[in-house]
Amino acid sequence: MPKEKKNNVRWLWLALIALAFILGTAVRFYDLTDAPLDFHPTRQLHSALIARGMYYQTLEDAPTWQKDMALKQWKTEGLIEPQIMERLTAWGYQLLGSEQLWVARVWAILFWTLGGIFLCLLANELFGLAGSVLAVVYFLLWPYAVMSSRAFQPESLMVAAIIIGWWAAVRWLKQPTWWNVVRAGLLCGLAIYVKSVAVFFIAPALAGLLLTNFKFKDLLKNKQVWLLFVLAVSPYIAYHIFGVYIIKLLGEQFSLRFFPNLWIDPVFYLQWIGEIKSVVGLEVFLTGVIGLLVFAPKRWKGLLIGLLAGYFIYGFTFSYHISTHDYYQMPLLAITALGLGAVFQTLVDNLPKGNRRFSLAVIALVLASFMMLKAWDARVTLKKTDYHNETRFWEKLGDQLGHASHVEGLLTDYGYRLAYWGWVDVSPWMDTADINLRELAGNEVDLNAAFQEAVKGKDYFVITQMDELARQPELKQALDANFSLIEDTDEVIIYDLHVVEK
Incomplete structure (x- = not known):
């Protein structure tokens, strides 16, 4: 292809990438100040x-x-x-x-956008500029990605840090200088430090990258590889030692997480597939897998296979959460984006030469239309919800109960809404999902003893989850038999735990 035409194609890809960032950022800032009740x-x-x-x-x-x-x-x-x-x-x-609260949303958006920038750089390194276009379009404008990347959670930062770690590792392999290995080690370590589960996406990826580019015996002798390993694990090890042995606050972080008994349950796999479908799109995911396994350049295939292997190890390790908590799938958005990038780069590279210009124009038009449609759909979704009345309800309920009150309750979102907007000390009563989870873990649940302990020293038992109350008739019987009902409306039921029912 003549140089002038190559430059024109390059500008076309850059224009599409710029449009993806403009639309992706703009739609995320829409409805910025609404309460964070739209996502978990x-x-x-x-x-x-x-x-x-x-x-x-x-x-x-x-x-x-x-x-x-x-x-x-x-x-x-x-x-x-x-x-x-x-x-x-x-x-x-x-x-x-x-x-x-919108400050947190801004940080989440900025981190996801930063992840998009490095995803673009990484896809360009692995496949080419065309591949980076579809990777970025998907990562920034896929519906779930838009909603989840606005949330006040560490996932946006973690996913961005994981992508940056991958990019730094690839740059080091291309140019194995001491500066590049230090940068790669520190950035991979940052990802694991941000959230420890990032290790499932960093370690297998690095292992695959190294094993496909070095002989195993050479790896053991390579000082840069050892430095990479030490720098990658040191930040989290230091944090873990500090949290567990010094301030002693991290001991419970992995409780109720590991359920190998689910591995033999067919329902687990159906639920896991359902989560993949709702987050990344099942057909899109499978296309991405094909891209990673079939169309990726040989030099990077170990890295990309490592990403998939890491995801599945992660899923089996956190089997309950991977099949019930959709945000556990968020790193898969980046992995799928890379797979799509590999497919798209292969498609572009193999376009018929006779009508290549027309083909590129059609592709650009379709991608631009797709981006605008997805951005508009996300905007419509955000516009449909308004949580101002919701927050006022919890503020009024907090004023009614009194801010010095101690409340036990079967409450929306485990009482967090009442705690935050109502400024009330809240302890949540278990719902049926919590009870089932403890039984799944092999724990015996004595509901009567738990109830007696829960109401001890509390002022009120407040219920806003009416459906959940109907699923726990023993709870209602215990409350009716022992305490006075002081309010019963469609929105809230309140028992005074000071007044014993005769």
Whole structure:
């Protein structure tokens, strides 16, 4: 192809990439200030309580009761992974001079966009510029990616860090300098530090990359490989030692996670496939798998096979969550995007030469139309929901109960809405899914003993999950038999735990 035509094609791909970033960023900022109840609110409000506690810790003029409550709620949430998103959000509150939950959404969007930039660079390194186009279009504008990447969770940061780690490893392999191996080790280590499950996507990928480019005996002698390994694992090891043995707050992070008994249950596999279908699209995922296994260049096939292997090891390790929690699939968006990039690059490279210009024009038009359609669909989805009345309900309920009250409850999102907007100390009563999970783990659940312990020292038992109450008739019988019902509406049921029913 003449140089001038190659330049024209390059500008076409760059224009499509730019359009993907413009549309992907714009739609994510739409409806920015609405409450974070559109995507796994339990997980988002967990982080919101932590960030609020961090912020109120710095305030000197806050009411004493609010400051005490914010700090208590923060500490009650415990420590799962390094609270990076929460700390950045609290810092944003300080800059603004007030608590604005949309700050967390901005951070999540920025991190996902950063991941998109490095995905583009990585796909270009692995396949070519055309491959990076479809990878970025999918990563930025696939419906689930739009919604999930706005959430106040560490996943946006983790996925971005994983992608950056992959990119750094590829750059090191292409140019094995000491600077590049240090950069690769630190960036891979950052991904694992952000959230430990990233190790499932970093370690197998690195293993595949190394084993397909080095002889095994040479790997053992390679000082740069050892440095890469040490730098990649050191940050999390240090954090784990600090969390488990020094401050002793990390001991419970892996409880109720490992369920190998599910591996022999056909329903587990059907549910897992269902999660893949809802998050990345089953047909799209299978196309991506074909791209990774068939169309990827030989030099990078080990890396890409490692990504798939890591995902499946991750899924079997966290079998309950991979089949029930859709956001556990978020790293798969990046893996699938790379597979699509491999397929697209192969398609473009093998277009008929006779009408290549027309073919490229059609492809560009289809991709641009797809991007605008997906961006509009996401905008419509966001416009449909308005949670302002929802937050006011919890504020009023908090005022009604009193901010000094201690509440047990069968509440929406485990009581996080009442805790956050109502400023109330809440302990959630188990729903049937929680009971089933504990039984699945082999734990005996004595509901009567658990109930007696739960109401001890509490002021109210509050119920907003009416369907769940109907599934626990023993709970309703215990409440009716022992305590006074003081409110019963379509929205909320309240028992006074001070007043014993005669």
